[in-house]
Every structure is written in C-alpha cells, then in structure tokens.
Amino acid sequence: MLLPQSFYNRSTLKVARDLLGCFLVRRLGGKTIKTIITETEAYHGPRDLASHASRGKTPRNEVMFGPPGIIYVYFIYGMYYMLNIVTGPRDYPAAVLIRGLTPIEEGNRFLNLAGPARLTKALSIDKSFNKLPVFTKKHGLWIEARKIEVKPSQIKRAKRIGIDYAGPYRYKKWRFILKKEG
DNA sequence: ACGATGATGAAC
DNA sequence: TTCATCATCGTA
Numbered sequence: 001m002l003l004p005q006s007f008y009n010r011s012t013l014k015v016a017r018d019l020l021g022c023f024l025v026r027r028l029g030g031k032t033i034k035t036i037i038t039e040t041e042a043y044h045g046p047r048d049l050a051s052h053a054s055r056g057k058t059p060r061n062e063v064m065f066g067p068p069g070i071i072y073v074y075f076i077y078g079m080y081y082m083l084n085i086v087t088g089p090r091d092y093p094a095a096v097l098i099r100g101l102t103p104i105e106e107g108n109r110f111l112n113l114a115g116p117a118r119l120t121k122a123l124s125i126d127k128s129f130n131k132l133p134v135f136t137k138k139h140g141l142w143i144e145a146r147k148i149e150v151k152p153s154q155i156k157r158a159k160r161i162g163i164d165y166a167g168p169y170r171y172k173k174w175r176f177i178l179k180k181e182g
Numbered sequence: 183a184c185g186a187t188g189a190t191g192a193a194c
Numbered sequence: 195t196t197c198a199t200c201a202t203c204g205t206a
Binding site: 055058059060074075076077078079 | 186187188189190191192
Binding site: 183186190192193194 | 197199200
C-alpha cells in the first residue's frame with residue numbers, strides 16, 4: 001500500500017523514524033526492485049545548520065520549501081546523487097535523506113544499497129527525479145507502508161554523517177538505523 | 183589518508 | 195567571474 005502524501009506532512013524526525021521498515025520500490029526497465037528502508041537522516045527545518053535550507057531558499061534547495069512527499073535529489077562531490085523526501089508543511093524546509101536500503105528479492109541480493117550514493121547509483125536515481133512525488137507509482141519510484149512490525153528496540157539513533165560544520169547541530173541524533181533484532 | 187570530479191552559492 | 199566547499203566512496 002502506498003504511503004499517502006499526508007504521511008510526510010509531519011515532523012521530519014517522525015517521518016525519518018517511521019520510514020524504517022517501509023518499502024522503497026523502483027520500476028526499472030520492466031523489472032520492479034523492492035527494497036526495505038534501513039537507514040535515514042532527518043534535516044530538520046530552517047535552523048538546522050546541517051540542512052541546505054539553513055541559508056535560505058536557493059535554486060537547488062527550493063523543493064525543500066514546497067509540499068511534503070516530493071523528491072529532492074541533488075548532486076554532490078562531482079559524482080553522486082542523494083535521495084531525499086521533503087517533509088512537513090509548505091514553506092517549512094525539511095527533508096529525510098535515504099541512507100540505506102536492503103533488497104528483498106533473492107535475485108537482487110547483489111545490489112549494494114548501503115550508503116546514500118551507492119543506492120542512487122544502483123537504482124539509477126538522478127536529478128530527473130527532483131520535484132517528483134513519491135506517493136504515486138507514476139514515475140517509477142515510490143514508497144509503500146510496512147508489512148511487518150518494527151519494535152522501538154530495533155531502532156538505533158545516531159549522529160548524522162558528514163556534517164561536522166553544523167555547529168551544535170552536528171551532535172543531534174537525527175540518524176535512524178533499523179536493526180534486525182531488538 | 184586521500185583523490186576523484188563538477189555543481190553550487192557566496193564573495194568579489 | 196572566481197573559488198572554496200561539499201548530507202561520498204573506493205582505493206590505499
């Protein structure tokens with residue numbers, strides 16, 4: 001079942017946590033690759049110095065200021081794409097970075113989906129997905145609700161990666177990791 | 183520990 | 195127009 005747009009119209013931290021265990025699905029060349037979301041990071045509003053939005057709206061980050069459930073893809077380090085989902089109401093800039101996935105079907109076991117740049121490369125996600133909704137199957141990339149229960153003890157919180165410049169915000173435990181056992 | 187590799191945004 | 199920076203990864 002598709003997660004509705006309203007799912008994303010909540011606190012970034014809650015969305016980041018609740019996305020763990022949900023399914024990220026990619027329709028690619030006649031095949032459907034189904035994965036479980038296993039790691040996320042929250043970029044939480046205009047004051048979060050780790051967030052692209054902390055210095056106001058720019059051509060790159062303007063999608064973060066738009067409605068929830070929209071994909072924000074940006075290019076980084078000259079070679080990688082990062083996949084984010086916009087959260088919260090319009091004009092409140094926030095998003096969840098997808099950092100890790102686990103493939104479900106045996107045939108896709110070889111896919112290396114650990115790491116935000118690796119997963120976009122493996123699933124052929126680039127800037128053409130920027131500004132597209134993730135609550136519809138129309139564009140070949142969507143998110144479905146959990147089918148299994150995720151216990152609070154299975155969720156590990158940690159500091160975010162690669163944002164040491166973010167002052168006090170570098171210590172926020174806004175990274176969420178799904179563990180197999182609680 | 184570091185280089186690859188180019189878009190981005192801020193300064194000038 | 196220039197320039198430092200960058201929500202990373204692979205190789206060492």
